[in-house]
Amino acid sequence: xxxxxxxxxxxxxxxxxxxxxxxxxxxxxxxxxxxxxxxxxxxxxxxxxxxxxxxxxxxxxxxxxxxxxxxxxxxxxxxxxxxxxxxxxxxxxxxxxxxxxxxxxxxxxxxxxxxx
Numbered sequence: 001x002x003x004x005x006x007x008x009x010x011x012x013x014x015x016x017x018x019x020x021x022x023x024x025x026x027x028x029x030x031x032x033x034x035x036x037x038x039x040x041x042x043x044x045x046x047x048x049x050x051x052x053x054x055x056x057x058x059x060x061x062x063x064x065x066x067x068x069x070x071x072x073x074x075x076x077x078x079x080x081x082x083x084x085x086x087x088x089x090x091x092x093x094x095x096x097x098x099x100x101x102x103x104x105x106x107x108x109x110x111x112x113x114x115x116x
Contacts, residue, residue: 002026002105004096009110012086016114020081022096022107030054032099034072034079038092038112045095049081063089086114 008020020036033052039045049070051058058070069082079096091114096107 002098004098004105004107006094006096006107006110009094009112011113011115013116014086014088014114016086017082017084018086018112020083020094020096020110020112022079024077024079024096024098027098027105029077029098030074034070035097035100035104036070036079036081037095037097037101038090039095039109040089040092043092045101047101048094051079083112086112088114090114 003025005023006020008018012018031053033050035050036048037045038048047061048064049060049068051070051072055072060068067085072079091112093109093111095109098105
C-alpha cells in the first residue's frame with residue numbers, strides 16, 4: 001500500500017519560511033517523479049514544483065520561482081519543499097504527489113497559512 005505523509009505546514013507571517021516534507025512508503029521511490037501541488041479555497045489544485053526521479057531536474061510554477069525549492073532524498077524516501085519569502089497568496093493545502101496528477105498517488109495534505 002502506497003502512503004505519502006506530508007508534514008511541516010502551519011501558520012507563518014508574510015516574508016517568512018516553511019519547510020514541507022513528504023515521507024513515502026510502499027513504492028519504489030527512486031523510480032517516481034515527485035511533485036508538490038496546492039489547492040486554495042475555491043480554486044483548482046495546481047502544480048507547484050516537480051522533481052525527476054533522480055533529482056537532476058526540477059521545474060516550478062511561475063508564481064513560486066526563486067522562492068521555493070524542491071529536493072529529494074532517495075535513500076530516505078522523502079521529498080521536501082523549502083518555501084521562502086512566503087506571501088498571503090501562498091495560503092493553501094499542499095499535497096505531495098508521486099507519479100503524476102492523473103494516475104499518481106496523493107498524500108492527505110498539509111495546511112499552509114500565510115497571515116499577519
